[in-house]
Amino acid sequence: MSQHPDSPARSNSGSHCGRVWVIAMHAFTQLVRMKVFYFLAVFAVIAIGSNFFDLPQHTGPEVSGIAVLSSIKSWSLGTMTLFSVVLGIVATALLLPKDVEDRTLYTILAKPVPRVDYLAGKLLGVLLLVFVSLALMDVLMSAVLQIRSSMILNQQMDFAQGRGWSAAEIASLRGDILSQGANASLQGAVFAVFLRASIMASLALLISTFSSSTLFTSIISFLIYFIGHFQADARAIFLESGAAGTGPVTRAISLVVSLVLPDFQLFNVIDAVIEGQAMPLLILAKLTAIGLFYAVFYVIASWFIFAEKEF
Amino acid sequence: MADATPAVEICGLVKDFKTSFRREMLRAVAGVSIRIEAGEVYGLIGPNGSGKSTTMKALLGLVAPTAGHCAIFGQDSLVVDSRRDVGFLPENPYFYKHLSGAETLRFYGKLCGMRGRVLEQRVSELLALVDLESARDRRLGGYSKGMLQRIGLAQALVQDPRLLILDEPTAGVDPIGSRQIRDLIFKLRERGITVFLCSHLLEQVQEVCDRVGIIFQGKMVKEGRLEDLIAIEDQTEIILRDASPELIARITALVASTPGTELVRSGKPRTTLERLFLRETLRDEP
Incomplete structure (x- = not known):
């Protein structure tokens, strides 16, 4: 065996981005080999099955086709939301404790790998x-x-x-049908689903840095996901607390x-897309900024806890 | 001029842990100091719970010392860069079962910044070194305990470190696998790699280590060169081959007639059970 006294490994242990990417690709491979893509078969059944759901007809025959398209989107985006949030939370909650339990974390951190690179990866x-997964479901x-x-358009x-x-009425009808089809707003809605799952995965990462089990991390993450839908109400309670005579505990909770x-609730824009409305680019940009902000915020908070953790 | 920086320097290491329910502190390591020169093989021995693994973890920055400090080739262990020159094999490691042997080594090599042809060459070299070329593309889920230990040793060596830390490297491995790991340590010593190991198999420690430390209840109770520690200063051993009974009788009579000298024991030296096992099990191998 030859020795490499001046090998690249010795003089340069690689860039942060390189290491993060290596860990990310490894985590991706690990999850893929856990056969998580099997759920795509379930999605296929739902997406195709939603074509045949018998909807109650309260409207005239000229809009019946549109209702079917809306139903396909509603079922598909709903399933995408469920899968992406569950996958984001459970997969993140699983990976960290598994590495600690199997002691593979020791071998990784014994290499020149900063802890933040490991978390980010x-x-x-x-x-x-x-x-x-979302891209495949989207396709x-x-x-x-x-x-x-x-088919509906021709009909x-x-x-x-x-x-x-x-001609004007026909053009209007064509516009209505196309607005319910696979347009750019729909792709924007799928991206919003991804952003929401990203926020939840980052939050699960934060919880798993101090939690001792996958189950605890998952339950708390889902609870927070539920509470997150009342964030706007909490903000309103906090802002109006002076006038409404709210107690200090309520005020503190609403602030936190x-x-x-x-x-x-900002993600309710997805429901608007299901109803056939366009998604303004500004809204999408705002959601992207929020998603990025919270992902980075939760990763930094995770790093602070993980950096002090002893194994 | 030779580099005088020690490979390992642990000075007055103290490590306290909080117990789960009571908030009392448990002192796992109480003022341990170890200095290992470059190229040495150092064995840390002690009963379970004596602080061996905690000392190793502190050296790797996996736990922060309560007091004292640890350094690897002069660099503080809490600094990530100190791990460029270290390979670590934890006790009973479970690597990623979904990866093959070659993929495992590639993963750890990439973490150390290795890429491309250099990495591929290194992976092949290491698989040959640990005798796992035939299991190169088999997933680790199907590896035996001994194979896992050997792939663990290979991953520890992937970036060609100058220091190797082995926590119970032969735990749960059969005598043949254990002998292979021991031979690997010999090879590494020949190449000038510093090895810091802890083991319960005292015979193996005795075979491979230059210096030994005995740790008990978190404290270093004995440390020094192995030869100095185990030599019985007032006794001398002579081993003869094909000696006739007459020669033995003359030597015994000579000793008896010399004042101040006593024959403590004479007889046939015994092989170890391990050597006997290896001789019998490896006899039919090509």
């Missing part, structure tokens, strides 16, 4: 998995929507022409909730 690996959903919307155009509608958690 693990999170990035989970986010990569969530992103790839499936868009394909189903595309096929179904073109409705024949219906409108048969009824002798004017409104500072530490993002306002998940």
Whole structure:
């Protein structure tokens, strides 16, 4: 065996980005080999099955097709939200305690790997998995929507022409149908789903740095996800606390909730997309900024705790 | 001029842990000092719970000392860069089961900044060194305990460190695997790599170590060169081959007639059970 006294390993232990990427790709591979992509089969069944859900007809035949498209989006985005949040939380909650339990963490931290690189790598690996999963689901959903919307478009155009509608009315109907199809706003909504899952995965990372089990991390993360939907209310309570005579405990809780958690109600814009409304770029940019801010904030907080942790 | 910086310098290491329920402090290590020169093989021995693993963890920066300090080649152990020159094999390691042997070494090599052809060459070298070339692409989930220890040793060596820290390297390994690991340590010593190990197998420690420290209840109770520690100063051993009974009788008579000298024991030296096991089990191997 030859010795490398001046090997690159000795003179240069690599960049932060390089190490983070190595750990991220490893975490991604680990999760993929746990066969998490099997759930895509469940999603395929839901996306295709939502075509055949029998919806109650309260409207005329000219909008019945649109309701089906809305149903496909609603079921698909709902399933995407569920899968991405569950995957983001559980996968993150699983990886850290598993490394500690199996002592693989010792061998990693015994290499020249700063603890923040390890944390960031693990999170990035989970986010990569969530992103790839959502992208695959998005492709499936868009394909189903595309096929179904073109079928509905042909059907409705024949219906409108048969009824002798004017060109303006037909164009309006075409616009209504296309707004429910696989458009840019829908891709924006999927990205918003990803951002929400990213925030939850980062939060799970923070909890897992001081939690002792995957179960505890997962339960607390889901609880916080639920509480996050009341962030706007907590902020309102805090801001109005002086006038309303709110007690100091309520005031403190509302302050903590409104500072530490993002306002998940901002993500209600996804529901608007399901109803056929366009997603303004400004809103998407705002959501991206919020997602980035909380992901970075939670990673830094995780680092502070993890840096002091003893194994 | 030779580098006088010691490979390991542990000065007055104290480590206290909080117990789970009572907030009393448990002192795991109480003022241990160890200095290991570059190229030495040092064995730390002691009963379970005596503070061996905690001392090693403190040296690797996995736990922060309550008092005292640890340094590797002059660099404080709490600094990440001090780990560039260290390879570590923890006790009973479980590596990622979903990776193959080669993938495991690639992963650890990349963590040390190695890439491309240099890394691939290193992976092949290490798999050959630890005799796992045939299991190169097999997932670690299917490895035996001895194979896991050997892949663990290979990952510890991936960046060609100058210091190797081995926590119970032969724990749970059969005598053949244990002998392979011992031979590897010999090879590493020949190459000038410093080895700091702790083991319960005292015979193995005796075989491979230049210096030994005995730790008990967190304190170093005995330390020194192995030869000095185990030599019985007032006795001399002569081992003869094919000596006739007459020669033995003459030597015995000579000793008896010399004032102030006493024959303590004579007879046939015994092999160890380990050597017997190895001789019998390896006899049929090609």
